Amino acid sequence: MAVVVNPRTELVGRELEAAALRERLRDPSVRLVTVIGRAGVGKTRLAEEVVRGIGAEFDHVEVLDAAAASRCDAGPAGLRVKAVQKSGFGGRVLLVLDGCDHEARGAAAGAVAALAEDAHVVVLATAVEPLGVYGEQLLPLAPLPVPVAGGGAEGELHDVPSVSLFVRRARDADPSFALTLENAGAVAEICTLLGGLPLALELAALRLRLMPPHLLSARLRGGRTTVLAGGPANAPERHRSLAALAEWSCRGLDPAARALLGRLSVYEPGFGLAAAGLADEEAVEPLMDRGLLAVVGEERGELRLAVPEPVRSYARAELAEAGGEAAALDAHAERYRRLVAAALPGLAGTGQDRLLRESAAEGANVLAALRRLRDRGDGEAAAALVLGCHVPWLAQGRLREGLEWCDGVAEGGGQPLPEALRARLADLSGVFALALGDPQEAVRRHRRALALGKGVGDRRQNALVSVRLGTALLRSGDAPGARAVLVTAFSALATMGVTGGTAEAASSLAASLHAEGDRRKAVEMLERAEETFRRIRDGRGLAGALRTAAAMALENEEPDRAEAALREALRLYEAVGERTELPGALEEFALLLLRTSPAQRPRAVRLLAAADALRGETGAEVPQEWRSEAERARTELSSRLDWTDFATAWAEGVRMTAPMAVAEALSTPAPSRRPAAGSTAEALSLTPRQVQVALLVSEGLTNRHIAARLDISEWTVVNHVRQVMRRLGCTSRVQVAGAVGRWA
Known part of the structure; x- marks a missing residue:
């Protein structure tokens, strides 16, 4: 005889777990299955649903509340006696021990051990943690999946299990409730704040009788989920409120x-x-x-x-x-202040990709630490933390947020900040302003940083500010002014031996020289920047230099070289999780495809759409001339493609994440190349020593480093490099690197 389980509401989002549990209980070799998971995750509900479905396959089904049975029957011994008594029905017996937690855990484990010799008994237990009994099989039950970051339209959210459960219970409480475009974001936030915990979702859904979703989500923010209550009167006390x-x-x-x-x-x-x-x-x-x-x-x-x-x-x-809250918050803030400071030296060199991804993963805690430092009035520590977030925030596309923190910390109350810190904050705010697409504002802020820095006398910092000022001047259309500033900054940084800053200055100076038409010097300067970035392993800086190299190659009618540079830049951006500069690189790659591979028009549409959507997440604007070029490309694509095909491709691109967009670009077939400079046939004409030199050039090594590696004189290396360039038909070390890359 099977025990009839009282009817309950429909089980939502547990189809796979229910199927797995049914199969385990039917397996003759299985004696004990324990469904484990957090309180409120729905372990009892799942067990009841499965027992209802397969109870008839057993000769007897008995459900015991482990905690109640152990209390009413003299503890562990009583529960063991009761469990053994239930096994005396004969035939196959399914014994359900529900709630084997806390004081009942030991009793339940003892009861199961007492049944070990009875081959006719199958035990299904529910518990927060395993019983630790020999032969126990575990079925972990996790909270329901929540919406991905960014939410989605109401049609997409319906398929998310946590949202589906919330909506069904909301309709039980208010039959007029419906998931709409207007409330979809609030519903997604509620499900995320509650972590997909079924009991929490059901209690939250009941509150919709009193307030709309957007007010409920606001009420739950900031760690206030324990206000939810109102569970059924016949439910266990722990299920009546989240507290x-x-x-x-x-x-x-x-x-x-x-x-x-x-x-x-x-x-x-x-x-x-x-x-x-x-x-x-x-x-x-x-x-x-x-x-x-x-x-x-x-x-x-x-x-x-x-x-x-x-x-x-x-x-x-x-x-x-x-x-103890204040002390815990202070300890948390201090830990993240030190973590950011320790990561700072590696953010422009070896380990950059790892550190940037770790910084992104810890972003919420870094912000929490920053808020704590600000709230307790520690302006200098807050300023140092903001400055330490310079590269991570740029890479993550947190531009508006970064700008606001720079201004807020610099102008905050309390003790005035030292001039050196205010100068650095003004400089960083200019970097964010430029990334947001406002070069004039960036120029203003960098000039203020220079004015503040004059009194400090930090030549290194002033030279770095000048590099950023020159970059902003170039973006604002003042190429001569940019060149004048950058030449001085480059010379100063090179003299001081500031390697990364010198490379940054060289890259910006190359762009300004190119804008003024001095191609030869621009190429020389860009080669120097690339070589340095490769040597210090600054992937983000190298990617920017490669984009400049691609632009120069296109003007010189070298689309293959431009494509190779852009492909490498995209790979570097993906490695560091770049979001600010990635949209521009995707657009440049899409426009190159339109120029060289007309058959790739649908892919170009997807890349343009992805770039547009990703840039929207950062809040950045683009220069009017670039916007016009992108608009022309979109107009051309929409006229050449069937409208349905264009709209479909655009919609696909908008839905792409950054990694998906990079993968889409890199999956483009490489164009076939004629045997030319750098082909395998010509590579075979090099001597073994010249091949060695060419390979080391492609790795970004200088003549001095190559000489040390091969144990030859630097002058000999110079001669070998000249011979390699002549035989391969190359005019620069960058071209040699490209040729070596094609040998593979």
Whole structure:
């Protein structure tokens, strides 16, 4: 005889888990299956649904509340006796032990052990963590998936399980509720704030009787999810409110684990093990076993963690009540201030790609640290942190935010900042202004930085500011003024031995020389910049120089060389997670395709659309002349392609993420090349030593480095390089590198 389970609402988003559980319970070799997961994730609900479906396949089904049974029957011994009694029905018995947590966990494990010899009994248990019994099979149950960043239209959100559950329960509470274009963003935010936890979603849906989604989402922001309550009167107490659920989840934690949970409650979701200093923390494992510390992602082999809601809100409130919140916030801010400072030297060289991606992953916590430093009036520490975020924020496209922080910290209350810090903040604000597409404002800010810097007497910093001023002047159309500033800055930085700054100056100076028509000097300067960027492994700087090289190659009717440069630039941008400069590179590649590969028009449309959408995320504007060129390209494409094909390709491009857009560009077939300079046949005409020299040139090594590597004189290297260039028909080291790349 099977026990009839009371009817419940429809199970949403658990089709795969339900199918997997059914198959395990039907397997004759399986004796114990434990559904594990956080409190409120729906373990009991899943077990009931599966038992309802397959209960008839057993001779008897019995459901026991493990906690209640252990309390009413003299603890573990009583639960073991009751479990053994249930096994005496004969035939196949399915015994469900629900809620094997806290004080009931040991009793449940003992009961299962007592049934080990009875081959007719199958046990289905639900618990926050494994029972630890031999032969136990686990079925982890995670919260429902939430909408991806950026949300989506209401049609797309309907397919997200957490949204689907929320909408169904909202309709139960208010039959007139519907997911619309107007409320889709708020609904997506609610599901994300609640982490897809089914119980939390159901409690939140009930609140729509009282307030619209946008007010509910605002109410839940800032760690206030524990305000949700109103669960069914016949539900366990822990299911009637998120505050009760969080308290129950933390019950029984040892002091060390509870203290760690409190400290981590001030961290924003997605922090790394190393960033939070958890590598040697023994209390991490117990918290993870209980679901109080969840894995939310991975970045290059390192776990990204979060204290999930509502536990985070509860632990934070408990920390504040105990008077420890301020100290935890200060410790968090200090940790991230040091992390940013430690990463700063590597952001323009070896390890740049790793550091930029780690910075992006920790972005929310860096901002939280910055807010804490500002709120406690530590202006100098806040300024140093903003300056340390220079490259990461540029790479991530956080331009408006960066500009606002520069201005806010520089003008904040409290003690006035030292002039040196105000000068550097003014300079950085000019960088953000230029990236946002306002070169005149950038010029104004850089000039202010120079004026402030005169009193400080920091020649190195003033020279770097001059480089950025020259770049802004060039973008504003003043090529002669840019050249004058950049020549002086380049000379000063080279004299001081500032390698990265010299390369940056050389790259900008090459662009200004090119704008004035001095191609020969521009090429020489650009080669120097590329060589330096390669040597110090500054991928982001190299990508910018390669884009300039591509523009020069196109003017010189060398589309193949331009394409090779743009392909490398795109690969470099993807490696560092670049978002500010990537849209421009994608547009340049799309326009090149239109020029060289008419058959690739649909791909060009997708790339232009992706660039447009990605630039929109940064809030940057483009120069009018470039906007006009892109508009002409779009007009031409729409006239040459069928309108439906154009619209479809454009829609596909808009939906692309940055990695997808880069992959789309790089998947373009390389154009066939005639045997020419750099072909394999001509490479075979080189001597073995010349081949060695050519390969080292392609790696970006200088003549001095090549001489040291091959143990020959520098003058001999110069002669070899000249012979290589003559035999391959190249006029520059950049062309030699391109030729070597084609040998493969």
